[in-house]
Amino acid sequence: MAEKNRKTVYILGLSCYYHDASAALLKDGVIVAAAEEERFTRKKHDSSFPINAARFCLQSGGITSNDLAYVGFYEKPFLKMERVLSQHLEMFPRSLKTFLSSIPSWVNEKLRVPKAVRKKLGYKGDILFIEHHLAHAASTFLVSPFREAAIVTVDGVGEWTTTTYGVGKGNNITLQKEIVFPHSIGLIYSTVTAYLGFSVNNSEYKVMGLAPYGNMDPRTNEYYKKLRQVVDIKDDGSYRLDMSYFRYHYGDRMPSQKFCDLLGGPVEQKDATMAKRHQDIAAGVQLLTEEIMTKILIHVRKETKQRNIVLAGGVALNSVYNGKILRKTGFKKIWIQPNASDGGTSIGVASYIYNAILGHQRNFIQKSAYLGPSYTSSQIRDFLDERKVRYSRFNSEKEMVSSVASLLNANKVVGWMQLGMEWGPRALGARSILANPCNPAAKELLNAKVKHREPFRPFAPAVCEDDALTYFDCDDPIPEPTDYMLMVYPVRKKWQKVIPSVTHVDGSGRLQTVRRDQNPRYYDLLKAFGKLSGVPILINTSFNIRGEPIVCSPYDAYKCMMGTGIDYLVMDTFLIAREDNPKDMWDSEEFAKD
Amino acid sequence: MGNRNSSLRAFLDGCKEGMQLFGHNIALIINTGLLLLVYLIGVGFTSIAAMIAKKHFLEMKKKKGAQESYWKDLGLKKKPLEEYYRQF
Numbered sequence: 025m026a027e028k029n030r031k032t033v034y035i036l037g038l039s040c041y042y043h044d045a046s047a048a049l050l051k052d053g054v055i056v057a058a059a060e061e062e063r064f065t066r067k068k069h070d071s072s073f074p075i076n077a078a079r080f081c082l083q084s085g086g087i088t089s090n091d092l093a094y095v096g097f098y099e100k101p102f103l104k105m106e107r108v109l110s111q112h113l114e115m116f117p118r119s120l121k122t123f124l125s126s127i128p129s130w131v132n133e134k135l136r137v138p139k140a141v142r143k144k145l146g147y148k149g150d151i152l153f154i155e156h157h158l159a160h161a162a163s164t165f166l167v168s169p170f171r172e173a174a175i176v177t178v179d180g181v182g183e184w185t186t187t188t189y190g191v192g193k194g195n196n197i198t199l200q201k202e203i204v205f206p207h208s209i210g211l212i213y214s215t216v217t218a219y220l221g222f223s224v225n226n227s228e229y230k231v232m233g234l235a236p237y238g239n240m241d242p243r244t245n246e247y248y249k250k251l252r253q254v255v256d257i258k259d260d261g262s263y264r265l266d267m268s269y270f271r272y273h274y275g276d277r278m279p280s281q282k283f284c285d286l287l288g289g290p291v292e293q294k295d296a297t298m299a300k301r302h303q304d305i306a307a308g309v310q311l312l313t314e315e316i317m318t319k320i321l322i323h324v325r326k327e328t329k330q331r332n333i334v335l336a337g338g339v340a341l342n343s344v345y346n347g348k349i350l351r352k353t354g355f356k357k358i359w360i361q362p363n364a365s366d367g368g369t370s371i372g373v374a375s376y377i378y379n380a381i382l383g384h385q386r387n388f389i390q391k392s393a394y395l396g397p398s399y400t401s402s403q404i405r406d407f408l409d410e411r412k413v414r415y416s417r418f419n420s421e422k423e424m425v426s427s428v429a430s431l432l433n434a435n436k437v438v439g440w441m442q443l444g445m446e447w448g449p450r451a452l453g454a455r456s457i458l459a460n461p462c463n464p465a466a467k468e469l470l471n472a473k474v475k476h477r478e479p480f481r482p483f484a485p486a487v488c489e490d491d492a493l494t495y496f497d498c499d500d501p502i503p504e505p506t507d508y509m510l511m512v513y514p515v516r517k518k519w520q521k522v523i524p525s526v527t528h529v530d531g532s533g534r535l536q537t538v539r540r541d542q543n544p545r546y547y548d549l550l551k552a553f554g555k556l557s558g559v560p561i562l563i564n565t566s567f568n569i570r571g572e573p574i575v576c577s578p579y580d581a582y583k584c585m586m587g588t589g590i591d592y593l594v595m596d597t598f599l600i601a602r603e604d605n606p607k608d609m610w611d612s613e614e615f616a617k618d
Numbered sequence: 619m620g621n622r623n624s625s626l627r628a629f630l631d632g633c634k635e636g637m638q639l640f641g642h643n644i645a646l647i648i649n650t651g652l653l654l655l656v657y658l659i660g661v662g663f664t665s666i667a668a669m670i671a672k673k674h675f676l677e678m679k680k681k682k683g684a685q686e687s688y689w690k691d692l693g694l695k696k697k698p699l700e701e702y703y704r705q706f
Contacts, residue, residue, distance in 0.1 A: 102706035110675035112657070116665035123657050124650060137705070152702040158694055188692060199694040206676055207688070256680070262688035267678045380696050 033382070034091050036081060037374030038074060038141070039098035039159070041134045043225045044367035045074040048395075049081035050374040054388045055167070057084035058395040058447045060367045063576040069226055070573075073133075074370075075144050080397055089147040096373035097137055098366070099156040103183035105130060107205055115274035122276055152381065154373050156182025157337070160361075161199060163372030164336035165192035166379050167390040168359040169504065174330035175199070176320060179337035179365065180210035180225070189324045192334065195379035195386050200327075206273045207265045209316050210339050212255065215270060215278040216309040220302055221292030224278065225338075229449075231306045232344050233481045234298055236530035238307030242315070247301075247308030250286050255312065261320030298480060314345050321353040331356040336372070340364035340510075341449065343534050347511040350499045362393045362508035363448035371447075392542045393508055394454050396445025399578055404595045407578040414604040418597045425545065428594055429552035432562065435463045437474060439567055439593040441581045442545055446574065450509040451566035452536055453486060453546035455574045455581070457590060459525070459563040460553075461485055466525040466563055473589030476616030477570040482534070484509055485526035486564035488550050489537040495519050495561060496535055509536040509564075519559070526563055536564055570616040587612030 037048040040061070048058035057080060062068055064076030082088060108126065112119045133140060138151050154162075160177040175197065176189045186208035190199035214224045217231050239245040257263045267273065269283040277291065284290050287305060296302075321333065333355040340346070341364050349358055361368045371390075378384050408415050418424035431438055436459075443454045451457075457474060459466045461483075471479050487495060492502055497514040505511055512534045520527045527533060540547040554560025567575045569588060575581045578595055585593045585600070586608045593600040602609070668675065 100704070100706055102704075106706070109661075112661050113665045113668060114675040114678070116657075116661050119661075120654075120657055123661065124653050127653055127656075128649060135705075150703070152699075153705050154702060155694060185692070188694075190692075190694070196696055199692050201689040202692040202694075203688060204677070204690065206678070256688075258685075258687050260687050260689065264680065264688045273676065377702075381699060381702060 031093075033093045033378065033384075034085060034087055035094045035096060035374045035377050036078060036089075036092050037096045037098065037370035037372065037377075038078065039366055039369045039373070040073050041071055041129075042366055043069045043071050044365055045071050045077070046363070046367040046370040047074045047077035047081045048370040048374050049085050050378055051085055053375070053378045053384055053386065055371060055390065055395060057081040058363075058371055059397065059445065060363075060447075060573075062573040063396065063445060066573060066580070068571060068573050073140050073144055078145055089145045092147060092149055094149065094377050095141055095145070095147055095151045096377045097141075097151060097153045098159040098369035098373045100153050100183055101135055101137055103155070105135060107181075107184050111273050119274040122274060125276070152373075152377055154376055155185070156369065157185045157188045157202070158197065158199060158376060159369035159372035160336040160364075161188070161190065161192070161197050161372070162376035162380070163368040164334040164340075164359060164361040164364070165197055166195070166375040166386060167361070167371065167388060168334050169389050170332045170334065170357070170359060172330060173332035173334045173359070174324050174328040174355070175334050176324055177335070177337040178209055178317070178320075178339035180214060181205045181208055186210065187320070189320065189328075191328050191330065195384065197376070197380060203262060206267055206270070207263060209263070209313055210337070211270070211272055211278070212251075212265065213309055213313055213339070215272065215283065216251075216305060218278040219283065219287065219291050220298070220305065221294050221296045228338070229341065230478065230481060232310060232342060233528075234303055234306040235310035235344065236307070236528055236532065237298075237480060238300070238303035238305070240307050240311065240530070242311050245304055245308050245311060247287060247305045248311045251308045251312050253286070254283070255316070257316055257319060259319065260323040261316060261318075263316055298478070310344065313339070313342060314348065317342075317345055318352050321349060321355065325354050332359070333357070334359045336361045336364045336368060338365040343510050344512045344532070346505065347513045347532075350503065358503045358505060360505040360508070360510050362390070362450070362505075362510065364510075365449070367448065393447045393450075393452055394444040394543070395447040397576055398444040399596070401596050401598075404578050404598055407582075408598060408600070411582070411608075413582065413600060413608070415598050415600045418599065421545065421548070421597075424594070424597050425548045425552045427599070428549055428592075429556055431592055432458060432460050432553055433556040435460050435466070436591040437470065437589060439581055439585045439590045440546070441567065441575070441578070441593070441595040443543060445576050448508065450536070451564060451574055452508065453538060453543045453564065455567040455576070456486075456564045457567050458486075458549075459565075460557065461523040461526040461561050461563045462557055462559055464524045469589065470563070470565060475565065475570055475588075476613050482528040483526050483563045483565050484534045484536060485515075485523065485561045486536045486538055486546070486550060487561045488547055489539045491554070491560050492535065492537045495523070495559075496533060498535075502537055506535060506537045507539065507542065509534055511535070522559055523561055526561065569612045572615075582608070584612070586610060587615075
């Protein structure tokens, strides 16, 4: 230990084998690099061992696995196995099918984490395991701006736990209470996601986007009332599900026949058209989630007597609810890990080892999400030259910003690749597709020709932090999670018709606020576009096609542009026009699926 | 000569691929059989015994009497370093 304390302490955090595998590297408590495996393998939500992400992290730190003090894993695999076996024992013989399909992966990989780490990384040192929800809690509190805060973690399920709360003080975390499997808010939401014909652990955000089309009044939404029968909610926010409505504890599909009967029809087919009934069901589950979360947070504030709240777990990606938290619960400040679902736990476990287990004082606050791979000008030029791509290069930053702003003002769609790739599910101006929000046709154009996705899904606005309150009815001061597109706020009435493409059906927008110190080019572009159009706001959507992960490398970005209706690609200071490279054009529409 | 070599290589590659597929299928059948045995004997008998003893592995039903809260004590906080080497 003494030897380790004298040297720079590198800790590698890993999460894998469920969904969204990731790796993160800490150098003396500071995040050097973090990325999700899906971005390298190009398989969305890839759960496999994050070998590419880990290699990227080690390379970014300029180290090998021999230099690591510890490798941390984001859960206790044997505890999770105990839960899985308990499900099979409780549900015998109905669990046979899932037993046969799930146990081989437990035997072959999930219970052999140390072996995989040693074999794949060539690492010979210590491997530490922390509880799943502790990793979530650490991922948000230990990198937050707060010295003290209440902590709430809510997801589908970890080992046994589905919901926890506690307190973070300094470099320590205490999780005081929990709700355990099979009772889970995250799994109710996923069940409705499955019921509506969407994919679980992937498309919950589509249900969130669909909800505002439905009846969001709890007094008159009949599906909310029906879903309310499924769960018993106490005043302190604790809850218990009636498991006769569910099959996820033993089956390979989530809703039971009783659940289908309750909602008045069978599970929807994939890609079914969403009618009024489906919209009301989506609204119903959103209302239910908001009710439970509000009760939990009010209870936690009373119990912990904290003014600050930090959140993590998949449910913390519910940006519609996040935007209401400060107004509804009495907390004064909020922070949410940008990668709040399981992907973020690699940062959590690494930070917990450094700060809590090894006892080092916190010396890092997460101020941006650009933690992934970045590419130099020469790397991008080499790629373009090798592929014989026709391109031009801007002579100065000023020329670049004004030219791209002009293209956007002329209603062109621009792929924008700068800095390090984003950490988490949102594109934040490093791997983004940008367009003009004042163009009423932009939403339809992006949905149909670029993203190939469902027409009901909204697009998000990006706005400079100092302009946000002019256009959006945000909390004041604007909470930092808004920088990571984690909060939905109403667009001010006056502007709703001016920016129709980023105003959702209920008048809200999932805005991203941009601070100049985070991403100066992006900030300057927003300002330059504002001067031309009169509105310093851009549509910002993730640089990918439906069903694919966000692009990572220049190759991914170029390929995505050439397969979609993106008109221009800006990588560093290089400008590539789609129509200048007809030999590389292809149609991505048939590959757009999830 | 070249043609003969390449067709021989293609034949051998085909054999190799076929053998791999065969091995994979056999492994799948054996694994499924073994897992089925484990499920029926291991999980099945334990489950039946638990049912007789009224032991439950998941908290599926409400406890008798009105519960005020479903929160459970967790008390998860920093432990000695050795605890984190364990996978359970």
